[in-house]
Amino acid sequence: MNSTAPTTQASPEWIIKFDTPIYTDANADAVPSRPLPLAGLRFAVKDNIDVASVPTTAACPAYSYTPASHAHVVERLLQAGAGIVGKTNLDQFACGLNGSRSPYGAVPNSFNADYVSGGSSSGSAYAVATGQVDFSLGTDTAGSGRVPAGLNNIVGIKPSRGLLSARGVVPAAPSADCVSIFARTVATAVQVLQVARGYDAADPYSRQLDVSQSPFPPRFRFGVPDVLNFFGDAAAESAFEDAVSRLVSLGGVQVTIAYAPLAQAASLLYDSALVAERYAALREFVDAHDADIIEPVRGILTGGRKFSAADLVDAQRRLRELAQRVTPMWDDIDVLLVPTAPTHYTIAEMQADPVALNRNLGAYTNFVNLLDYAAISVPSSIRADGLPFGVTFIGPCGSDLRIADLGQRYHHATGLGMGATGRPLPPAVPLFDAPAPATVRVAVVGAHLSGMPLNKQLTERHAVLVAETRTAPDYRLYALPGTTPPKPGMVRVAPNEGSAIIVEVWEMPVEHYGSFVAMIPWPLGIGTITLADGSSVQGFACDALALASAEDISHYGGWRAYIAAR
Known part of the structure; x- marks a missing residue:
């Protein structure tokens, strides 16, 4: 030394x-x-x-x-x-x-x-x-x-x-x-x-901490x-x-x-x-x-x-x-x-x-x-x-x-400079060597939308909103009777015989996806949803057997508009 x-x-x-x-x-x-x-x-x-x-x-x-x-x-x-x-x-x-x-x-x-x-x-x-x-x-x-x-x-x-x-x-x-x-x-x-x-x-106060x-x-x-x-x-x-x-x-x-x-x-x-x-x-x-x-x-x-x-x-x-x-x-x-x-x-x-x-x-x-x-x-x-x-x-x-x-x-x-030197900041650099964790994108259509009663089931699993968009015009939306909180059901129909329904796409870490899916009650479930741009994501689907007494609300274009009309 x-x-x-x-x-x-x-x-x-x-x-x-x-x-x-x-x-x-x-x-x-x-x-x-x-x-x-x-x-x-x-x-x-x-x-x-x-x-x-x-x-x-x-x-x-x-x-x-x-x-x-x-x-x-x-x-x-x-x-x-x-x-x-x-x-x-x-x-x-x-x-x-x-x-x-x-x-x-x-x-x-x-x-x-x-x-x-x-x-x-x-x-x-x-x-x-x-x-x-x-x-x-x-x-x-x-x-x-x-x-x-x-x-x-x-x-x-x-x-x-x-x-x-x-x-x-x-x-x-x-x-x-x-x-x-x-x-x-x-x-x-x-x-x-x-x-x-x-x-x-x-050091009596030193700890083995995981910051990764x-x-x-x-x-x-x-x-x-x-x-x-x-x-x-x-x-x-x-x-x-x-x-x-x-x-x-x-x-x-x-x-x-x-x-x-x-x-x-x-x-x-x-x-x-x-x-x-x-x-x-x-x-x-x-x-x-x-x-x-x-x-x-x-x-x-x-x-x-x-x-x-x-x-x-x-x-x-x-x-x-x-x-x-x-x-x-x-x-x-x-x-x-x-x-x-x-x-x-x-x-x-x-x-x-x-x-x-x-x-x-x-x-x-x-x-x-x-x-x-x-x-x-x-x-x-x-x-x-x-x-x-x-x-x-x-x-x-x-x-x-x-x-x-x-x-x-x-x-x-x-846009600030560095300290009192007047020199500009250099470009930002990645702080993590490991790749970002695997995620899955999920389209939600009803009670899980932002501000809706079940949205916390997404946010508490560290899901983040990445887009608000519409489905392809191949879906119909129904208000399901007797659900608490009120929920819609979306089903796929023949091409161009449905409506383009407003959805939000959320990105969730894969590690939390299983617990999210496990919480979904019948007649709802998760399937593959086609969006307006032709891409596919996971999303909410509904068992057709539950629609016999359900109201078709497709003409509202989405769950928020239907709730507002009520």
């Missing part, structure tokens, strides 16, 4: 650069040409993550130590061919979301130096946004891997907890900590994620909180409205979700005995060096002393209650959309009111790790005042690659 000491330059660039980039011995002399997945990429590391022979300070000089080995995640990246060029400033002990809680100075926003960069991974985001490195590592306990991304027009991946090892990372709240990844494109961030992830038996899911579907349902607070920032509110419209144009259907239980879970991070974990993580140092910790970090850490073990048990039980309460949300949506940060503050504003304004920046981030979700923040727009605005896609644990796929589609639809 080639090591180096950091330079002594005072760095307004918010990255302490090394005299020579650090590589492993195996690739130090030939990084650009070796067939390694990250060959030629340069990265920076948040200064609460260990790099061998380089001091780790966590933005607290009295805490500084020099590790003998790399953090697990750093070692994996070096072995993949990447090189470390420096370490970055942060909110002290990763305790903050704004980037101004450091004795080394407040990190400015990459677009307007009067504004905060977001934290605690402030320097890591700044180094990526300004083009100094290809990617960087941060950490995320309450939003530190997302807020700086949203405020600097870059991508921030907050992995599922335990997907990346935290061995060699200064703990903040170990049960909620994640190593995060910043990059200017989703593709680069995912490439790093794929290298960095992996089970580590030496299929790409995000072309049609999907996205949740939006029923109550949104932008703290008086009209520009941010307008930017989020535009984001919702863009996601609809990309195939999304907006679903309103109750935000109250998520907000209640978020409040537990600092306003309950859960904050005791932050104190416990650094107890020995905090007790011995109280005066060496800056405010308001000191107040947060020492505030954990006042809670009892019983208080902590109560808080953990309350969190589990809220987790159970919100779990059904995922039955109705495929992804949750929130503003990465609801507003943007100047450094002066933040320093004048550091607790309340910091809390505002985390309005839509704090619950994510507590509830064991994955998230990715992607750029959304540049506001009229020239400041970036980002959105975050949140999914269940293990959905990391799936929501990244949607994030890449969204990012490329914005």
Whole structure:
């Protein structure tokens, strides 16, 4: 391993650069040409993550130590061919979301130096946004891997907890900590994620997680909180409205979700005995060096002393209650959309009111790790005042690659450049090596149409609407008596002796098709339906024996028109 000491330059660039980039011995002399997945990429590391022979300070000089080995995640990246060029400033002990809680100075926003960069991974985001490195590592306990991304027009991946090892990372709240990844494109961030992830038996919070899911579907349902607070920032509110419209144009259907239980879970991070974990993580140092910790970090850490073990048990039980309460949300949506940060503050504003304004920046981030979700923040727009605005896609644990796929589609639809560099985005690249899962197309004609009572039988099996069309003019449609909910029956007749009936064609994963067919009651069934363009799909058919007392409604042209006429 080639090591180096950091330079002594005072760095307004918010990255302490090394005299020579650090590589492993195996690739130090030939990084650009070796067939390694990250060959030629340069990265920076948040200064609460260990790099061998380089001091780790966590933005607290009295805490500084020099590790003998790399953090697990750093070692994996070096072995993949990447090189470390420096370490970055942060909110002290990763305790903050704004980037101004450091004795080394407040990190400015990459677009307007009067504004905060977001934290605690402030320097890591700044180094990526300004083009100094290809990617960087941060950490995320309450939003530190997302807020700086949203405020600097870059991508921030907050992995599922335990997907990346935290061995060699200064703990903040170990049960909620994640190593995060910043990059200017989703593709680069995912490439790093794929290298960095992996089970580590030496990390008590590491997990073996399966993230090998299929790409995000072309049609999907996205949740939006029923109550949104932008703290008086009209520009941010307008930017989020535009984001919702863009996601609809990309195939999304907006679903309103109750935000109250998520907000209640978020409040537990600092306003309950859960904050005791932050104190416990650094107890020995905090007790011995109280005066060496800056405010308001000191107040947060020492505030954990006042809670009892019983208080902590109560808080953990309350969190589990809220987790159970919100779990059904995922039955109705495929992804949750929130503003990465609801507003943007100047450094002066933040320093004048550091607790309340910091809390505002985390309005839509704090619950994510507590509830064991994955998230990715992607750029959304540049506001009229020239400041970036980002959105975050949140999914269940293990959905990391799936929501990244949607994030890449969204990012490329914005037309934005990369970070603060002014350079355009490169073409999107496939994020999945495996082919998309096999699907089957099914034509529905009645109660399974969009908005009809049985449509959920399709959507809960991840079917997506691909077309509204008509059959060939060889079918007749009947209203079947005594069915609940009301259903039609469609039968084939001699060529050109029927009508062209309106149908919807839905695409469903083959793995779910059998359970769908098994739910269809007599006299209905599945057969082959010919569409107006001559193509054939699977579709609903009806046993002719059931039509004796049925009303012929073919002249309506479809089930919706018949229902409307009733």
